[in-house]
Amino acid sequence: MHSPSTSPVFEEVACALRSAGCVFAEEEARLLLAEASSPTGLARNVQRRVEGVPLEHILGWAKFAGRRVLVEPGVFVPRRRTELLVNEARALLPDGLEPTLPVVVDLCCGSGAVGAALLHQVPLVELHAADIDPAAVRCARRNVVPLGGQVHAGDLFDALPSVLRGRVQVLVVNAPYVPTEAIRTMPPEARLYEPVVSLDGGPDGLDFHRRVAAGARGWLAPGGHLLIETSQRQAAGTSAILAAAGFRTRTVRSEELDGTVVVGRAVVPCVMG
Template structure:
Protein backbone atom coordinates (compact mmCIF):
# COMPACT_ATOMS: atom_id res chain seq x y z
CA UNK A 1 0.00 0.00 0.00
CA UNK A 2 1.41 3.43 -0.89
CA UNK A 3 2.39 5.74 1.94
CA UNK A 4 0.70 9.10 2.44
CA UNK A 5 3.83 10.83 1.12
CA UNK A 6 3.74 8.75 -2.04
CA UNK A 7 0.05 9.57 -2.54
CA UNK A 8 0.73 13.28 -2.09
CA UNK A 9 3.50 13.13 -4.71
CA UNK A 10 1.19 11.46 -7.23
CA UNK A 11 -1.63 13.90 -6.58
CA UNK A 12 0.67 16.90 -6.93
CA UNK A 13 1.98 15.56 -10.23
CA UNK A 14 -1.64 15.34 -11.41
CA UNK A 15 -2.21 19.00 -10.54
CA UNK A 16 -4.14 18.60 -7.27
CA UNK A 17 -3.63 21.86 -5.37
CA UNK A 18 -4.61 20.48 -1.96
CA UNK A 19 -2.75 17.20 -2.33
CA UNK A 20 -2.04 16.72 1.39
CA UNK A 21 -5.67 17.14 2.40
CA UNK A 22 -6.84 14.93 -0.44
CA UNK A 23 -4.38 12.19 0.47
CA UNK A 24 -5.72 12.12 4.02
CA UNK A 25 -9.31 11.84 2.77
CA UNK A 26 -8.45 9.08 0.31
CA UNK A 27 -6.73 7.07 3.02
CA UNK A 28 -9.76 7.48 5.28
CA UNK A 29 -12.15 6.46 2.48
CA UNK A 30 -10.24 3.37 1.36
CA UNK A 31 -11.54 -0.01 2.43
CA UNK A 32 -9.58 -3.19 1.97
CA UNK A 33 -7.43 -2.98 -1.14
CA UNK A 34 -9.33 -0.23 -2.95
CA UNK A 35 -6.94 2.64 -2.15
CA UNK A 36 -5.05 2.29 -5.42
CA UNK A 37 -8.28 2.41 -7.41
CA UNK A 38 -9.33 5.61 -5.62
CA UNK A 39 -5.95 7.23 -6.27
CA UNK A 40 -6.09 6.28 -9.94
CA UNK A 41 -9.56 7.79 -10.32
CA UNK A 42 -8.43 11.05 -8.73
CA UNK A 43 -5.20 11.22 -10.74
CA UNK A 44 -7.27 10.68 -13.90
CA UNK A 45 -9.19 13.87 -13.08
CA UNK A 46 -12.38 12.63 -11.50
CA UNK A 47 -13.69 15.11 -8.91
CA UNK A 48 -12.55 14.26 -5.41
CA UNK A 49 -16.15 14.29 -4.17
CA UNK A 50 -17.20 11.64 -6.68
CA UNK A 51 -14.17 9.54 -5.76
CA UNK A 52 -14.97 9.79 -2.05
CA UNK A 53 -18.71 9.40 -2.61
CA UNK A 54 -19.62 12.54 -0.69
CA UNK A 55 -19.31 16.33 -0.67
CA UNK A 56 -19.37 18.71 2.28
CA UNK A 57 -22.16 21.27 1.98
CA UNK A 58 -23.45 23.63 4.67
CA UNK A 59 -21.94 21.44 7.35
CA UNK A 60 -23.58 18.29 5.97
CA UNK A 61 -22.09 15.29 4.21
CA UNK A 62 -23.97 14.92 0.92
CA UNK A 63 -23.71 11.65 -0.97
CA UNK A 64 -22.73 12.04 -4.63
CA UNK A 65 -22.43 9.44 -7.36
CA UNK A 66 -20.15 9.33 -10.43
CA UNK A 67 -21.47 11.68 -13.09
CA UNK A 68 -23.64 13.69 -10.69
CA UNK A 69 -23.20 17.45 -10.30
CA UNK A 70 -21.02 18.17 -7.27
CA UNK A 71 -22.62 20.83 -5.02
CA UNK A 72 -20.53 24.00 -4.96
CA UNK A 73 -19.70 25.83 -1.77
CA UNK A 74 -20.97 29.12 -3.21
CA UNK A 75 -24.44 27.57 -3.42
CA UNK A 76 -24.54 27.53 0.38
CA UNK A 77 -25.56 31.20 0.01
CA UNK A 78 -28.68 30.18 -1.94
CA UNK A 79 -29.51 27.52 0.65
CA UNK A 80 -29.09 29.96 3.54
CA UNK A 81 -31.30 32.59 1.93
CA UNK A 82 -33.94 29.97 1.09
CA UNK A 83 -33.85 28.72 4.68
CA UNK A 84 -34.57 32.24 5.87
CA UNK A 85 -37.69 32.41 3.72
CA UNK A 86 -38.73 28.97 4.97
CA UNK A 87 -38.37 30.00 8.62
CA UNK A 88 -40.52 33.08 8.06
CA UNK A 89 -43.20 31.06 6.28
CA UNK A 90 -43.04 28.46 9.05
CA UNK A 91 -44.29 30.88 11.68
CA UNK A 92 -47.85 30.05 10.63
CA UNK A 93 -47.54 26.52 9.19
CA UNK A 94 -44.88 23.97 8.22
CA UNK A 95 -43.52 25.50 5.02
CA UNK A 96 -43.63 23.72 1.68
CA UNK A 97 -40.15 23.77 0.12
CA UNK A 98 -39.23 22.55 -3.36
CA UNK A 99 -35.63 21.87 -4.44
CA UNK A 100 -35.95 21.97 -8.23
CA UNK A 101 -33.06 20.80 -10.43
CA UNK A 102 -31.98 19.23 -7.15
CA UNK A 103 -28.92 17.25 -8.24
CA UNK A 104 -27.86 15.28 -5.18
CA UNK A 105 -30.35 17.19 -3.01
CA UNK A 106 -27.81 19.33 -1.19
CA UNK A 107 -29.90 22.51 -1.15
CA UNK A 108 -33.00 20.75 0.13
CA UNK A 109 -31.01 18.95 2.81
CA UNK A 110 -29.41 22.21 3.97
CA UNK A 111 -32.76 24.04 4.10
CA UNK A 112 -34.32 21.22 6.11
CA UNK A 113 -31.35 21.20 8.49
CA UNK A 114 -31.56 24.95 9.04
CA UNK A 115 -35.31 25.56 8.94
CA UNK A 116 -37.15 22.32 9.69
CA UNK A 117 -39.75 20.98 10.28
CA UNK A 118 -41.04 21.42 6.76
CA UNK A 119 -42.54 19.58 3.80
CA UNK A 120 -39.69 19.03 1.33
CA UNK A 121 -40.05 17.93 -2.27
CA UNK A 122 -37.17 17.65 -4.74
CA UNK A 123 -36.96 16.86 -8.45
CA UNK A 124 -34.39 16.42 -11.21
CA UNK A 125 -34.34 15.23 -14.80
CA UNK A 126 -31.19 13.11 -14.36
CA UNK A 127 -32.04 9.62 -13.02
CA UNK A 128 -28.61 9.21 -11.42
CA UNK A 129 -29.01 12.53 -9.61
CA UNK A 130 -32.44 11.41 -8.42
CA UNK A 131 -30.87 8.23 -7.03
CA UNK A 132 -28.30 10.30 -5.12
CA UNK A 133 -30.94 12.77 -3.92
CA UNK A 134 -33.11 9.98 -2.58
CA UNK A 135 -30.20 8.58 -0.58
CA UNK A 136 -29.74 12.04 1.00
CA UNK A 137 -33.36 13.10 1.40
CA UNK A 138 -35.37 9.93 2.05
CA UNK A 139 -34.01 9.71 5.62
CA UNK A 140 -35.48 13.13 6.44
CA UNK A 141 -38.89 12.32 4.98
CA UNK A 142 -38.59 14.24 1.71
CA UNK A 143 -40.12 13.12 -1.58
CA UNK A 144 -37.86 13.04 -4.65
CA UNK A 145 -39.25 12.85 -8.18
CA UNK A 146 -37.71 12.35 -11.61
CA UNK A 147 -38.87 14.60 -14.43
CA UNK A 148 -38.60 17.89 -16.28
CA UNK A 149 -39.03 20.85 -13.93
CA UNK A 150 -42.64 21.32 -12.80
CA UNK A 151 -43.82 18.26 -14.74
CA UNK A 152 -42.16 16.17 -12.02
CA UNK A 153 -44.08 17.76 -9.15
CA UNK A 154 -47.35 16.53 -7.65
CA UNK A 155 -50.20 18.71 -8.87
CA UNK A 156 -51.41 19.19 -5.31
CA UNK A 157 -48.44 21.53 -4.73
CA UNK A 158 -49.66 24.09 -7.26
CA UNK A 159 -50.24 27.38 -5.46
CA UNK A 160 -48.88 26.02 -2.16
CA UNK A 161 -45.07 26.30 -2.45
CA UNK A 162 -43.55 28.70 0.09
CA UNK A 163 -39.95 28.35 -1.10
CA UNK A 164 -38.83 27.27 -4.56
CA UNK A 165 -35.04 26.90 -4.50
CA UNK A 166 -33.38 26.28 -7.86
CA UNK A 167 -29.79 25.72 -8.90
CA UNK A 168 -30.45 25.27 -12.61
CA UNK A 169 -27.59 25.16 -15.14
CA UNK A 170 -26.45 28.64 -16.13
CA UNK A 171 -23.22 28.17 -18.08
CA UNK A 172 -23.63 29.36 -21.72
CA UNK A 173 -23.26 26.46 -24.13
CA UNK A 174 -20.16 27.87 -25.81
CA UNK A 175 -18.45 28.28 -22.42
CA UNK A 176 -18.73 24.61 -21.45
CA UNK A 177 -15.47 23.88 -23.26
CA UNK A 178 -13.68 26.39 -21.01
CA UNK A 179 -14.86 24.82 -17.75
CA UNK A 180 -12.38 22.87 -15.61
CA UNK A 181 -12.07 19.28 -16.85
CA UNK A 182 -13.34 17.98 -13.50
CA UNK A 183 -16.75 19.47 -14.27
CA UNK A 184 -16.73 19.30 -18.06
CA UNK A 185 -15.71 15.66 -18.28
CA UNK A 186 -17.28 14.18 -15.15
CA UNK A 187 -20.61 15.94 -14.53
CA UNK A 188 -23.78 15.50 -16.57
CA UNK A 189 -23.96 18.04 -19.41
CA UNK A 190 -27.60 18.78 -18.59
CA UNK A 191 -26.49 19.97 -15.14
CA UNK A 192 -24.09 22.51 -16.68
CA UNK A 193 -25.43 23.72 -20.03
CA UNK A 194 -27.82 26.66 -19.78
CA UNK A 195 -28.18 27.31 -23.50
CA UNK A 196 -27.10 30.28 -25.59
CA UNK A 197 -26.92 32.89 -22.83
CA UNK A 198 -26.96 30.36 -20.00
CA UNK A 199 -30.48 31.26 -18.89
CA UNK A 200 -32.74 28.93 -20.88
CA UNK A 201 -33.80 26.87 -17.87
CA UNK A 202 -34.13 29.97 -15.69
CA UNK A 203 -36.64 31.41 -18.16
CA UNK A 204 -38.73 28.26 -18.02
CA UNK A 205 -38.65 28.19 -14.24
CA UNK A 206 -39.58 31.86 -13.88
CA UNK A 207 -42.37 31.70 -16.48
CA UNK A 208 -44.40 29.18 -14.47
CA UNK A 209 -43.30 29.89 -10.91
CA UNK A 210 -46.20 32.21 -10.07
CA UNK A 211 -48.78 29.43 -10.40
CA UNK A 212 -46.82 27.11 -8.09
CA UNK A 213 -45.91 29.63 -5.40
CA UNK A 214 -48.21 30.38 -2.49
CA UNK A 215 -49.07 34.06 -1.97
CA UNK A 216 -45.91 35.53 -0.49
CA UNK A 217 -43.90 32.52 -1.66
CA UNK A 218 -40.39 33.01 -3.03
CA UNK A 219 -38.43 31.68 -5.98
CA UNK A 220 -34.64 31.76 -5.51
CA UNK A 221 -32.28 30.95 -8.37
CA UNK A 222 -28.49 31.02 -8.40
CA UNK A 223 -26.93 32.79 -11.36
CA UNK A 224 -23.86 34.83 -12.20
CA UNK A 225 -23.53 38.50 -11.35
CA UNK A 226 -23.38 39.27 -15.08
CA UNK A 227 -26.64 37.43 -15.81
CA UNK A 228 -28.61 38.66 -12.81
CA UNK A 229 -30.18 41.78 -14.35
CA UNK A 230 -31.47 39.76 -17.30
CA UNK A 231 -32.95 37.21 -14.90
CA UNK A 232 -34.71 39.96 -12.94
CA UNK A 233 -36.46 41.07 -16.12
CA UNK A 234 -38.03 37.71 -16.83
CA UNK A 235 -38.87 37.14 -13.15
CA UNK A 236 -40.86 40.35 -13.36
CA UNK A 237 -42.42 39.30 -16.66
CA UNK A 238 -43.61 36.18 -14.82
CA UNK A 239 -45.44 38.32 -12.27
CA UNK A 240 -42.89 38.22 -9.45
CA UNK A 241 -41.36 41.07 -7.46
CA UNK A 242 -37.65 40.50 -8.07
CA UNK A 243 -34.37 41.58 -6.57
CA UNK A 244 -30.71 40.54 -6.61
CA UNK A 245 -28.77 39.23 -3.62
CA UNK A 246 -24.97 38.95 -3.67
CA UNK A 247 -22.35 37.60 -1.30
CA UNK A 248 -18.91 39.02 -2.06
CA UNK A 249 -17.03 36.52 0.07
CA UNK A 250 -18.67 33.49 -1.54
CA UNK A 251 -18.78 35.16 -4.97
CA UNK A 252 -22.40 34.03 -5.11
CA UNK A 253 -25.38 35.73 -6.76
CA UNK A 254 -29.02 34.82 -6.25
CA UNK A 255 -32.11 36.31 -7.88
CA UNK A 256 -35.21 36.26 -5.68
CA UNK A 257 -38.75 36.61 -6.97
CA UNK A 258 -41.71 36.87 -4.59
CA UNK A 259 -45.33 36.29 -5.46
CA UNK A 260 -47.44 39.14 -4.11
CA UNK A 261 -50.52 38.57 -1.94
CA UNK A 262 -53.77 37.71 -3.68
CA UNK A 263 -56.09 40.68 -4.07
CA UNK A 264 -59.72 40.39 -3.07
Protein backbone atom coordinates (compact mmCIF):
# COMPACT_ATOMS: atom_id res chain seq x y z
CA MET A 1 0.00 0.00 0.00
CA HIS A 2 1.60 3.27 -1.13
CA SER A 3 0.20 6.75 -0.67
CA PRO A 4 1.86 10.03 -1.64
CA SER A 5 2.79 12.39 1.16
CA THR A 6 0.12 14.85 -0.02
CA SER A 7 -2.79 12.39 0.18
CA PRO A 8 -5.60 12.60 2.74
CA VAL A 9 -4.46 9.25 4.17
CA PHE A 10 -0.96 10.61 4.75
CA GLU A 11 -2.33 13.72 6.44
CA GLU A 12 -4.57 11.63 8.65
CA VAL A 13 -1.69 9.36 9.74
CA ALA A 14 0.73 12.25 10.27
CA CYS A 15 -1.88 14.13 12.32
CA ALA A 16 -2.46 11.09 14.54
CA LEU A 17 1.28 10.71 15.11
CA ARG A 18 1.77 14.41 15.83
CA SER A 19 -1.05 14.31 18.38
CA ALA A 20 0.67 11.36 20.06
CA GLY A 21 3.87 13.41 20.41
CA CYS A 22 5.94 11.84 17.62
CA VAL A 23 8.63 14.39 16.80
CA PHE A 24 9.18 13.10 13.27
CA ALA A 25 5.51 12.45 12.51
CA GLU A 26 5.70 13.10 8.75
CA GLU A 27 8.73 10.86 8.24
CA GLU A 28 7.15 8.10 10.32
CA ALA A 29 3.90 8.43 8.41
CA ARG A 30 5.74 7.93 5.11
CA LEU A 31 7.42 4.79 6.44
CA LEU A 32 4.22 3.33 7.83
CA LEU A 33 2.41 3.98 4.56
CA ALA A 34 5.23 2.48 2.50
CA GLU A 35 5.32 -0.69 4.59
CA ALA A 36 1.54 -1.18 4.92
CA SER A 37 0.03 -4.06 2.94
CA SER A 38 -3.58 -3.07 3.55
CA PRO A 39 -5.68 -0.29 5.10
CA THR A 40 -6.42 -2.57 8.05
CA GLY A 41 -2.74 -3.25 8.60
CA LEU A 42 -1.95 0.44 8.35
CA ALA A 43 -4.61 1.33 10.91
CA ARG A 44 -3.31 -1.32 13.28
CA ASN A 45 0.29 -0.11 12.98
CA VAL A 46 -0.67 3.54 13.43
CA GLN A 47 -2.55 2.63 16.59
CA ARG A 48 0.45 0.67 17.89
CA ARG A 49 2.69 3.67 17.27
CA VAL A 50 0.25 6.01 18.98
CA GLU A 51 0.33 3.65 21.97
CA GLY A 52 4.12 4.05 22.11
CA VAL A 53 5.42 0.93 20.40
CA PRO A 54 8.80 1.80 18.85
CA LEU A 55 8.52 2.46 15.12
CA GLU A 56 11.39 0.05 14.50
CA HIS A 57 9.51 -2.79 16.21
CA ILE A 58 6.50 -2.09 14.01
CA LEU A 59 8.50 -1.94 10.79
CA GLY A 60 10.78 -4.82 11.76
CA TRP A 61 13.93 -2.86 10.96
CA ALA A 62 15.95 0.19 11.95
CA LYS A 63 18.15 2.39 9.81
CA PHE A 64 21.68 2.25 11.17
CA ALA A 65 24.99 3.29 9.59
CA GLY A 66 23.29 3.67 6.21
CA ARG A 67 21.71 0.22 6.14
CA ARG A 68 18.65 -1.58 7.44
CA VAL A 69 19.11 -3.71 10.54
CA LEU A 70 16.45 -6.25 11.47
CA VAL A 71 14.91 -5.48 14.87
CA GLU A 72 12.49 -7.85 16.58
CA PRO A 73 9.95 -6.87 19.24
CA GLY A 74 11.52 -6.83 22.70
CA VAL A 75 15.02 -6.11 21.37
CA PHE A 76 16.93 -2.90 22.04
CA VAL A 77 16.61 -0.50 19.11
CA PRO A 78 20.01 0.72 17.80
CA ARG A 79 20.45 4.47 18.20
CA ARG A 80 22.07 6.80 15.72
CA ARG A 81 24.60 7.90 18.34
CA THR A 82 26.04 4.37 18.32
CA GLU A 83 27.29 4.98 14.78
CA LEU A 84 30.17 6.82 16.49
CA LEU A 85 31.21 3.49 18.03
CA VAL A 86 31.25 1.98 14.53
CA ASN A 87 33.26 4.89 13.12
CA GLU A 88 35.91 4.72 15.84
CA ALA A 89 36.23 0.94 15.59
CA ARG A 90 36.51 1.13 11.81
CA ALA A 91 39.38 3.63 12.11
CA LEU A 92 41.36 1.09 14.16
CA LEU A 93 41.04 -1.73 11.64
CA PRO A 94 43.46 -2.27 8.75
CA ASP A 95 42.41 -1.46 5.19
CA GLY A 96 44.56 -4.02 3.42
CA LEU A 97 45.01 -7.77 3.54
CA GLU A 98 46.58 -9.08 6.74
CA PRO A 99 48.30 -12.46 7.27
CA THR A 100 45.41 -13.33 9.60
CA LEU A 101 41.99 -11.77 9.91
CA PRO A 102 41.79 -9.22 12.73
CA VAL A 103 39.44 -10.35 15.50
CA VAL A 104 36.61 -7.98 16.45
CA VAL A 105 34.16 -8.56 19.29
CA ASP A 106 30.81 -6.79 19.64
CA LEU A 107 29.92 -7.29 23.31
CA CYS A 108 26.38 -6.61 24.57
CA CYS A 109 25.49 -6.67 20.89
CA GLY A 110 21.70 -6.37 21.07
CA SER A 111 20.42 -6.65 17.50
CA GLY A 112 24.00 -7.00 16.24
CA ALA A 113 23.85 -3.59 14.56
CA VAL A 114 27.43 -2.60 15.34
CA GLY A 115 28.90 -5.91 14.28
CA ALA A 116 26.85 -5.98 11.08
CA ALA A 117 27.89 -2.41 10.22
CA LEU A 118 31.55 -3.29 10.71
CA LEU A 119 31.22 -6.40 8.55
CA HIS A 120 29.67 -4.31 5.78
CA GLN A 121 32.53 -1.81 5.97
CA VAL A 122 35.41 -4.23 6.66
CA PRO A 123 34.42 -7.70 5.42
CA LEU A 124 37.85 -9.20 6.10
CA VAL A 125 37.55 -9.50 9.87
CA GLU A 126 36.72 -12.36 12.20
CA LEU A 127 33.70 -10.96 14.01
CA HIS A 128 32.11 -12.35 17.15
CA ALA A 129 29.03 -10.82 18.78
CA ALA A 130 27.55 -11.73 22.15
CA ASP A 131 24.58 -10.91 24.36
CA ILE A 132 22.87 -12.40 27.41
CA ASP A 133 19.30 -11.82 26.18
CA PRO A 134 17.91 -14.75 24.10
CA ALA A 135 15.76 -12.45 21.93
CA ALA A 136 18.76 -10.24 21.16
CA VAL A 137 20.91 -13.27 20.30
CA ARG A 138 18.24 -14.58 17.94
CA CYS A 139 17.93 -11.18 16.26
CA ALA A 140 21.69 -10.65 16.05
CA ARG A 141 22.11 -13.99 14.32
CA ARG A 142 19.73 -12.82 11.60
CA ASN A 143 21.85 -9.71 11.05
CA VAL A 144 25.38 -10.98 11.61
CA VAL A 145 25.60 -14.62 10.54
CA PRO A 146 24.66 -14.00 6.86
CA LEU A 147 27.62 -11.59 6.70
CA GLY A 148 30.06 -14.18 8.02
CA GLY A 149 30.09 -13.32 11.72
CA GLN A 150 29.32 -15.48 14.74
CA VAL A 151 26.92 -14.76 17.61
CA HIS A 152 27.23 -16.23 21.11
CA ALA A 153 24.87 -16.31 24.09
CA GLY A 154 26.04 -15.55 27.61
CA ASP A 155 27.05 -13.00 30.22
CA LEU A 156 29.77 -10.67 28.89
CA PHE A 157 33.07 -12.56 28.40
CA ASP A 158 31.57 -15.87 29.55
CA ALA A 159 29.82 -15.99 26.18
CA LEU A 160 33.04 -15.93 24.14
CA PRO A 161 34.97 -18.98 22.93
CA SER A 162 38.15 -19.37 24.99
CA VAL A 163 40.18 -19.55 21.77
CA LEU A 164 39.70 -15.77 21.46
CA ARG A 165 41.70 -15.01 24.62
CA GLY A 166 44.62 -12.70 23.82
CA ARG A 167 43.55 -12.34 20.17
CA VAL A 168 40.93 -9.57 20.11
CA GLN A 169 42.19 -6.48 18.32
CA VAL A 170 39.04 -4.39 18.68
CA LEU A 171 36.48 -4.89 21.44
CA VAL A 172 33.38 -2.71 21.04
CA VAL A 173 30.90 -2.45 23.88
CA ASN A 174 27.48 -0.81 24.02
CA ALA A 175 26.57 -2.08 27.48
CA PRO A 176 23.65 -0.65 29.47
CA TYR A 177 24.63 2.68 31.03
CA VAL A 178 21.36 4.25 32.17
CA PRO A 179 21.37 4.78 35.97
CA THR A 180 18.65 2.64 37.53
CA GLU A 181 16.67 5.58 38.89
CA ALA A 182 16.77 7.36 35.51
CA ILE A 183 14.96 4.56 33.67
CA ARG A 184 11.59 5.81 34.92
CA THR A 185 12.23 9.16 33.18
CA MET A 186 12.93 7.59 29.78
CA PRO A 187 10.41 7.85 26.92
CA PRO A 188 7.68 5.16 27.14
CA GLU A 189 8.83 3.51 23.91
CA ALA A 190 12.14 2.63 25.60
CA ARG A 191 10.91 2.17 29.16
CA LEU A 192 7.95 -0.05 28.26
CA TYR A 193 9.01 -1.88 25.12
CA GLU A 194 12.76 -2.46 25.42
CA PRO A 195 14.13 -4.99 27.92
CA VAL A 196 15.34 -3.50 31.20
CA VAL A 197 18.43 -5.68 30.92
CA SER A 198 19.48 -3.59 27.91
CA LEU A 199 19.04 -0.28 29.78
CA ASP A 200 19.90 -0.67 33.47
CA GLY A 201 23.53 0.11 34.23
CA GLY A 202 23.21 0.10 38.01
CA PRO A 203 23.09 3.00 40.50
CA ASP A 204 25.46 5.27 38.54
CA GLY A 205 25.05 3.55 35.17
CA LEU A 206 28.63 2.31 35.13
CA ASP A 207 28.37 -1.19 36.62
CA PHE A 208 28.90 -2.91 33.27
CA HIS A 209 31.78 -0.60 32.38
CA ARG A 210 33.53 -1.74 35.55
CA ARG A 211 32.96 -5.40 34.73
CA VAL A 212 34.12 -4.99 31.14
CA ALA A 213 37.24 -3.04 32.13
CA ALA A 214 38.13 -5.64 34.75
CA GLY A 215 37.96 -8.53 32.29
CA ALA A 216 38.97 -7.04 28.96
CA ARG A 217 42.76 -7.15 29.12
CA GLY A 218 42.90 -10.94 29.16
CA TRP A 219 41.01 -11.03 25.86
CA LEU A 220 42.78 -8.24 24.00
CA ALA A 221 45.72 -8.84 21.70
CA PRO A 222 48.90 -6.81 22.30
CA GLY A 223 48.05 -3.27 21.18
CA GLY A 224 44.34 -4.08 21.15
CA HIS A 225 41.66 -1.51 21.85
CA LEU A 226 38.56 -1.40 24.01
CA LEU A 227 35.81 1.02 22.93
CA ILE A 228 32.84 1.74 25.20
CA GLU A 229 29.83 3.88 24.36
CA THR A 230 28.87 6.14 27.25
CA SER A 231 27.05 9.42 27.81
CA GLN A 232 28.67 12.84 27.77
CA ARG A 233 27.88 13.20 31.47
CA GLN A 234 29.34 9.80 32.35
CA ALA A 235 32.39 9.93 30.08
CA ALA A 236 34.78 11.03 32.85
CA GLY A 237 33.60 8.13 35.01
CA THR A 238 33.99 5.59 32.20
CA SER A 239 37.44 6.94 31.38
CA ALA A 240 38.53 6.74 35.02
CA ILE A 241 37.34 3.13 35.23
CA LEU A 242 39.40 2.17 32.17
CA ALA A 243 42.43 4.07 33.40
CA ALA A 244 42.28 2.28 36.76
CA ALA A 245 42.19 -1.04 34.89
CA GLY A 246 45.42 -0.22 33.05
CA PHE A 247 44.22 1.48 29.88
CA ARG A 248 45.46 4.66 28.26
CA THR A 249 42.24 6.44 27.35
CA ARG A 250 40.85 9.13 25.10
CA THR A 251 37.28 10.35 24.81
CA VAL A 252 35.63 10.99 21.45
CA ARG A 253 32.53 13.17 21.17
CA SER A 254 30.31 13.77 18.12
CA GLU A 255 27.81 16.60 18.43
CA GLU A 256 26.29 15.62 15.08
CA LEU A 257 25.51 12.08 16.28
CA ASP A 258 25.11 13.09 19.93
CA GLY A 259 27.46 10.21 20.69
CA THR A 260 30.30 9.71 23.16
CA VAL A 261 32.86 6.89 23.12
CA VAL A 262 35.78 6.20 25.42
CA VAL A 263 38.65 4.43 23.65
CA GLY A 264 41.17 2.52 25.72
CA ARG A 265 44.44 0.89 24.82
CA ALA A 266 46.09 -1.43 27.29
CA VAL A 267 49.29 0.00 28.76
CA VAL A 268 52.16 -2.48 28.57
CA PRO A 269 54.05 -2.51 31.88
CA CYS A 270 57.70 -1.50 31.63
CA VAL A 271 60.10 -4.31 32.49
CA MET A 272 63.22 -3.13 34.29
CA GLY A 273 66.33 -4.88 33.12
